[in-house]
Amino acid sequence: MAARWWTWLREDVWEIRFRRYAALLLAAVLVAGTAWAVVTYVGRQPSCAPGVARLDGGDCVGVSTTAYDFGQRRFADVVEAVYRENDRLKSGGYVTVALFEPFTASDPDSVDDTLHELQGAYLAQYRANHDATGETPQIRLVLANTGRDGSYWPRVVDRLTQMTEGADRLRAVTGIGLSTDNNRAAVRELTHRGIPVVGSSITADSLANGADGKDPYPGLARVAPTNSDSARALASFARVSGGRALLVYDKPGDPYTRTLQSAFEKLVAGSPYQAQPFTPPVDRTQEGTTANQFRQITQLVCDTPKTTDTILFAGRHTQLRQFVNALGARGCMDHRLTVLTGDEGSYLNGDKRLDWKALTRNLSVRYTALAHPDAWKKETARTGGSAADAQELDGLIARGAKQPVGPVGPVDLADGQLTIAYDAMRLAVQGMREATPTGDAVPALTDVVNEWAFMKGSHRVDGASGWICLDVHGNPYDKAVPIVELTPDGGARFVRIAWPEGRPPAKECLPPA
Template sequence: MDNPFRYRLFYTARQKAVTTVVVLALLAWGTVAVVRSATTPEDRSCAPGVARPAGSQECVGVAEAGDGYAFGEERLEQVAAAIGRENATLADGPYATVALLLPLTSTSAGLREKVLNELQGAFVQQYRANRQNNEVPGIRLVLANTGKDNAHWRTAVDRLKGMTGAPHHLRAVSGIATSSGAVQSAVAELTAAGIAVVGTTITADNIANAPGRQLFPGLARVSPTNGDEARALAHFGKVDAAKALLVHDTRTGDHYTDTLKNAFSALLARSPYEPQWFTSAEDPNAEGTTANTFRRITHLVCDTRADTVFFAGRHTQLRQFINALGARGCKERRFTVLTGDEGSYLGADPQLDRSALEEGLTVHYAALAHPDAWRARPGYRPPATGGSAAAYDEFVRALEEVSKAPAGPIGRTTLADGQAIIAYDAMAAAVRAIREATPQGADLPPVADVARQWPQVKGSLKVPGASGWICLDNYGNPYNKAVPVVRLTRGAPRFVAMAWPEGAAPSADCLPPRRP
């Protein structure tokens, strides 16, 4: 028997008409929804000045509101919020903005820690600068994210280039922390636009100006170049080239590795041993297969009479090499490994075989800063020139103040890797340039004038940084900057001694000599 309900609902003339109308209405609504979805662009914004690029879930760009936006990174929320609170006190101006350009959403554990510490150090200087005798302009700080591996540097840089006018008044960019091709391109774009740039931890010699090579007009750096680091290590170790060899990465395009390799090669020109090569993965943070290569290289190192190994590579491969040397067959032989500032990443690396450091293996790296470098202790007296305990202690006092309310909290700060200290100094250099470029009676300096201040940052006009004196040559490079030599240990990395690119601390006047 037919279902009477079905008959009544669908087969009376009235119900047929109603059903037809309903179906047509649903079809029309669905069509409109599909068309609207297809023709309306997806909202990929994250915050003012920040968005997710097509094909990416990272929020990149510039948090131009300066209101505490942390790019979705929980570890950055406290320090970003502190920056936002400080910026809010400047709402009535006058203020100049400094941007921190960094890979804030990096997935590398070591780089994530480094980025956090750099934000904290920069904020300490911002807070301190805004309380220096009511000097103008005030200093506003914004965060700029270039994304994982700095892949979206252009998005951030294009935003920054449009922020020199009101209401942002961008006058300098700091951060600039990794020596890579992407960072080199970012620095070139910013300086070509007349914007002053202060590098924190870039050490590559080819992201620098030099006589006859002004590729980045307006760039200043507060860290020594790889060449300077290498010379400082050689002076410290009193290395005999006849008993030393080089292990280096052959992957090209990494400016840190390339220039460190070149600097070490020059030092070891008289070594009887050819360099030992390895090739890291395209992503230098990836483990790849280099651990197997280092196991074989270790056998060859044991075959030589060398007692010193210079290592030019990133921290992941450095850790693999140390682990391999810890398991070497010639345990009766003692070796010293000398390397650049990438060694600072290994202090908290859980994959480092720390027992290797007790097997006749000593690992020294050239740090950019260290909390023990300027403090006297039994058996160590800091140099009389090149830096001071007073400047470092001023940093510590300011850090303690901003770490608690009302300025803070800013999250746990690690000083052993030197990142917070060097970022504090870079920000100090930016503040100095902005305020020195501000005409008498004016509230803001012209954009181009900020980038012209670097040749005068020397002598009595030096920046007394927490990491050491910042005396810039005419090309924006620090002259004879202090290089703390740090030893990896089973516990925390240990400061060993201060080394100098020129072999000794600078004279009291801190005036770079004439360069050919």
């Protein structure tokens, strides 16, 4: 009996121990498997492409040197064209330019902007590298993405700084399409590190040099007029009178809207009416509750006499659309009104959420464009730009429909982004080539920065958007400003070119003292 009891006891103990060991072994296998899965997942996650890291939230940020399209299928054709052009360049015979844009933006308008700027920059790269004159250095184009909202600019600026040395030979950054606080901080840091920057469609005065004779962004050049210059051009075209105009503005605003507001305030000096603010969401691409504010502002507009016929709007395009829709439903349809605004108006061209019938109800909407495909076809001015310069870009676009130039994808010139990005790249190329000493392959960064002061007179850039004649602060002097009007059929028409100085520049194109 004792022997049988002892046998049972040993069997029970062995079974307990076996189960424990089995459980421990199973746990170890599960842990090892999980660890392998995690390592595999993490190992795959950090890199979206060479030079581009996947960050928290899945955003792919960095500087791409391959045919990576940042998950935007619409970019694929032109990105492949850029990669093909870069791949044929010989080591040691090129300099690098970075296109600085929010390539992973989700807002459709921002995606459109970025695509058009990418197309324009590439076409200028191709033009430079295949010019019959054989000028050097050749141009390599890389894509710098700061994330959906531009908030990862510090790590991108660090990488671009590293690329100024070694085989990359980065010598300029172009793009910087939007006048945002993030872009302003990025431009400040880039220029203070000695990297030349050519802004394409930035228009905010706070992202420009020259105010009070100071240059907070040393080495920044721009091809688009400032908001102040655009407002002056608009005033010379529309003959804005303070006694007949009302200002509606974004409060607290951003760099674009604040400087546009400041420029418009000078135009409405003497207005008998207080300017009317509205408060949009922090993300101004969102609808928010602003439409309700505009309904009330519209009622106040109806309270003014009919002699008040002009509304100056300092806001982004989502809010502009809401305001136009509110005006289309106003209770004073017999009150003739014209809304004047900046280049954000171009986003409304074809916007299905705009009440286009509003434009048949005694309401006009006109805006200052960065560029327009009809500007130099209809313009009779003999200075300040030419049809030939615009036609050269048209020819490149036509060739870009297929190899060897393209394909670059469907092209839309209506918003001016492609044209202005093309001109910005051309300015960067001219600056780098002029700064390259005879017999050398690569210019010094400081020499490129110094070139901006000479881009005038016979050294101007004959851009497709008009002449680019820089003052000593890197701002374009008396740049052509197309005035465009929305039409009830869902499009827009070119009206005419206006000028900040009230007339085109003289053929010498030399900024006055």
